[in-house]
Amino acid sequence: MSTPHGTSDPSGEAAQRHLQAAAHRHLWLHFTRMSSYAESDMPVIVRGSGQYVYDDRGKRYLDGLSGLFVSQIGHGRREVAEAGARQASELAYFPLWSYAHPRAVELAERLAALAPGDLNRAFFTTSGSEAVESAWKLAKQYFKTIGQPSRYKVLSRDIAYHGTSMGALAITGLPGIKEPFEPMAPGGVRVPNTNFYRAPGFVADDLESFGRWAADEIERAIEREGPESVAAVFLEPVQNSGGCFPPPPGYFARVREICDRHGVLLVSDEVICAFGRLGYYFGSQRYGYQPDIITFAKGVTSGYSPLGGMMVSDALMEPFGSGREDISGFESPRRAGHAQGGGPSGTATFLHGVTFAGHPVSAAVALANLDVFEKEDLLANVRGNEGAFRATLEKLTDLPIVGDVRGDGYFYGIELVKDKATKETFSDEESEWLLRGFLSPALFEAGLICRADDRGDPVIQLAPPLTCTQEHFTEIEQILRAVLTEAWSQL
């Protein structure tokens, strides 16, 4: 190998040193305390293959988080990379402002066929934050267009993460990452999440009662705020932040009823939960509810190129015109109330867009990614193996530090506690040492990429590629067992 200065460096050590020096001098990592690397190297991941990635020293890691909930089909898929390269040489870029291009059309059609119910319209973005931002903007403009201009507020759940751009941040329910950017865009309202492990005492014994209470809290918030001021409720099928809170039985059916009763839109934020993470193309399909909008990103391309977007119902699209195909006779009974009292239908323009939305290369990659889903029946792999994944992780509950294992599909959170009997959690200082001081480096050192997170109570999060099977679950369990046992002995 040649160094940056051209001399021979067979071991690559000089190149590694140069990369580290340049990274320390010029690269700014996201959500990272850069000073923590003052005395140490930054991890550098150079390639991936299947369920594994490799660092610049050739060391292998099991990618237990699919990068960042992204790499559904795993790494190193030549056919997906080649689909992107072919598209770049045919048409690298053209905007979706006033023009269409074939891959965006094909992808929109394909997503409409996969999405639940009448979510037949795709509005593309480049990221999840932009998708969430777009959904809120659409909700606001939709209500203005149909003559309900006072509806602008959005409800979302405590500790939920919905992105970092200023609009998405106002929907995000994590005070710690919002505080430096206050004041927020007005309208964000918090409701309880579905963390049954920490349910209030009066519903702690019964999951269904807990779910009913959590859904009814949404109705109480709508009534408190004034239904005429509320535009939308943003919910993930399984809430990620806090460590995987699945919905209790009946929760989403009740939320749907509440939204309909008050004319509020239900936005399913599936930036993580779509594209197989829960064994279905869309997370809402797993739990049997019909959203008005689904936001997505991440797994739509498995990360071979960036893309996000939202799937929008025919009824919501109605004031904005339906294109040439005549669907004007269509009106969802559910949305019928919304369409009354508005201005002329079908004439409004959604005043929103971004340059790289639905990028041709990303759209081509997304189509190739979906081909892999079909060819290898990845949804069946998740549904067939999720029980084994759960059972393997649940073995860890014999450790004194493991309080709860929760999740669905290939998406799990493991809550760490100081005292299992009382569910006592760690103090801020203990949590800081446990997660950042010990677990994050130790798990990485042991060859497992996952996330040790304390945005809520301390948890380890797992979301491996959808191609994983028992051998990978076993590897994850063995690494976690060794590292968590060591952590407990040092506490």
Ligand SMILES: Cc1ncc(COP(=O)(O)O)c(C=O)c1O
């Ligand atoms: C549920 C949810 N919404 C939105 C986002 C923001 O997506 P992005 O990081 O692509 O902007 C995320 C990111 O993890 C997410 O998990």
